[in-house]
Amino acid sequence: MPAQLLDGTPIAEKIKSELLPKIKELTAKGATPHLVALYVGENAGSKIYMNKQKSDCEEVGIKYSQHGLPETATEQELIKALTDLNNNPDITGIILQMPLPQHISMRNVRLNIAPAKDVEGITPRNLGMLVMSDYKLAPCTAVGAFELLKSLKPSLKHLDVTIVGHSEIVGKPLMLLMLSSMMESATPTVCHIGTKDLAFHTKRADVLFVAAGKAGLIKGSMIKPGAIVIDIGINRVPVLDENGKPVLNEKGKPKTKVTGDVVFEEAKEVCSYITPVPGGVGPLTVAMLLKNTVECTKLQKNL
Ligand code: NAD
Numbered sequence: 261m262p263a264q265l266l267d268g269t270p271i272a273e274k275i276k277s278e279l280l281p282k283i284k285e286l287t288a289k290g291a292t293p294h295l296v297a298l299y300v301g302e303n304a305g306s307k308i309y310m311n312k313q314k315s316d317c318e319e320v321g322i323k324y325s326q327h328g329l330p331e332t333a334t335e336q337e338l339i340k341a342l343t344d345l346n347n348n349p350d351i352t353g354i355i356l357q358m359p360l361p362q363h364i365s366m367r368n369v370r371l372n373i374a375p376a377k378d379v380e381g382i383t384p385r386n387l388g389m390l391v392m393s394d395y396k397l398a399p400c401t402a403v404g405a406f407e408l409l410k411s412l413k414p415s416l417k418h419l420d421v422t423i424v425g426h427s428e429i430v431g432k433p434l435m436l437l438m439l440s441s442m443m444e445s446a447t448p449t450v451c452h453i454g455t456k457d458l459a460f461h462t463k464r465a466d467v468l469f470v471a472a473g474k475a476g477l478i479k480g481s482m483i484k485p486g487a488i489v490i491d492i493g494i495n496r497v498p499v500l501d502e503n504g505k506p507v508l509n510e511k512g513k514p515k516t517k518v519t520g521d522v523v524f525e526e527a528k529e530v531c532s533y534i535t536p537v538p539g540g541v542g543p544l545t546v547a548m549l550l551k552n553t554v555e556c557t558k559l560q561k562n563l
Contacts, residue, residue: 262528263489263527263529263531263532263533264534265533265534265536266412266488266533266535266536267535267536268404268535268539268541268543268544269539271408271411271543271544271547272544272546272547273543275407275544275547275548275551276319276547279551279554280321283320283321283322283554284321286554286557286563287321289561289563291561291563292321292322293322293352293353293553293557294322294323294325294351294557295322295323295325295352295353295355295379295549295553296327296345296353296354296355297310297324297325297326297327297357298328298329298338298341298345298354298355298356299326299327299329300328300329300331300357300360301329301330301331301361302331303359306358306359309357310326310357312546313355314326316549316550317550317553320550322553327341327345329341333361333364334363334364335363335364335368338360339368342354342356342373345377346372346373346374349560351377352377352553352557353377353379353552353556354373354374354377354378356370356373356380370383371383371384375397376556376559377556377560378397379397379400379549379553379556380399380429380549381397381398381399381400381433381552382399382428382429386398387399387433390433390436390437390440393439393441393442395440396555396559397552397555398437398548398552399429400548400549400552401429401471401492401541401544401545401548402430402431403548404541404545404548405430405434405469405471405490405492405541405544407548408535408540408541409467409490412488412533416438416444416445416446417443417444417445417446418446418447419466419467420446420447420449420464420465421446421448421449421466421467421468421469422449422461422462422464422465422467422469423435423449423450423451423469423471424452424458424462424468424469424470424471424477424478424521425451425452425470425472425473425492426450426451430471430492431452431469431471432450434448434471435448435450446467449461453472458477459481462478462482462484463483465483465484465487466484466487467487467488467490468484468487468488468531469490469492470489470491470492470520470522471493472493473493474495474521475495475519475520475521476521476523477493477521478491478522479523479526479527480523480526480527480529480530483530483531484530485530485531486531486532487530487531487532488531488533489522489533489534489535490540490541491520491521491524491534491535491537491540491541492520492541493520493522493537494518494520494537494538495518496516496517496518497516497517497518497519498514499515499516499517518537518538522537524536524537
């Protein structure tokens with residue numbers, strides 16, 4: 261029987277609707293959450309992403325603003341701008357927009373985000389609290405994917421989970437979330453580019469998370485029958501016609517579409533649940549960004 265779709269939208273909508281009264285209450289106390297996106301230079305992709313952040317924030321009553329520096333800004337200038345935002349009591353959350361220019365170290369800058377304004381959950385303090393299973397601010401995509409799984413499996417006890425991808429913002433925090441309960445944790449295996457036999461690990465997983473950013477990486481034959489498959493990858497690939505040739509748009513350029521890392525048509529014949537891309541983890545990432553922004557406001561205002 262083909263798999264059921266694990267749709268992230270209704271779960272994300274529920275999280276957002278639960279935030280509404282909390283945001284109203286904070287606003288009534290003069291503590292409206294205020295998220296600022298800090299960016300350097302002009303980047304078309306990140307502009308689109310920031311516009312989306314703005315509409316998502318405004319939809320739930322979170323104030324949103326952008327603070328841009330020129331492409332030529334130095335690392336010190338960016339850290340100074342970040343420090344000013346850290347010290348500004350009107351700003352309750354900061355998102356450091358990617359990409360940064362080559363001459364700036366993302367890692368150095370991230371280290372300077374005030375942990376209580378770290379809506380992405382990426383500072384050493386917040387990641388450290390996740391290690392201690394005592395977190396308030398976890399990386400949005402990882403915790404979003406975790407919530408999707410919890411919607412099907414409230415207890416992860418005895419589940420063999422394979423995570424493909426070990427980045428600091430997705431794979432590693434997801435592994436920690438799999439281990440965050442004293443008695444109900446799953447048993448995670450984390451694979452990466454250096455893993456010897458990827459299929460060996462994916463084939464024995466009751467739950468398979470994939471976050472590699474490689475379209476077509478996971479074939480149907482690599483999935484355990486009945487597994488839950490959560491595809492986090494986002495890839496832009498050409499649309500092909502029935503002869504395998506690229507389809508062109510009205511401007512004569514190759515048409516593209518968004519896909520995940522899993523070969524969806526094959527996987528759905530094998531697994532029990534599978535997330536669509538887009539529409540699976542993506543909406544949860546947004547919902548978690550909003551939730552973290554509210555949490556940051558509560559932390560700063562001691563509410
Ligand atoms: P990253 O590039 O930082 O990490 C990729 C990881 O995949 C690395 O650990 C690498 O070792 C592993 N990998 C790459 N090729 C592999 C292979 N052939 N076999 C096994 N492992 C392999 O990426 P990231 O920031 O963690 O993002 C991963 C994917 O998730 C990307 O497609 C990204 O666009 C997507 N993403 C989606 C959301 C969302 O909201 N849905 C949010 C963030 C990232």
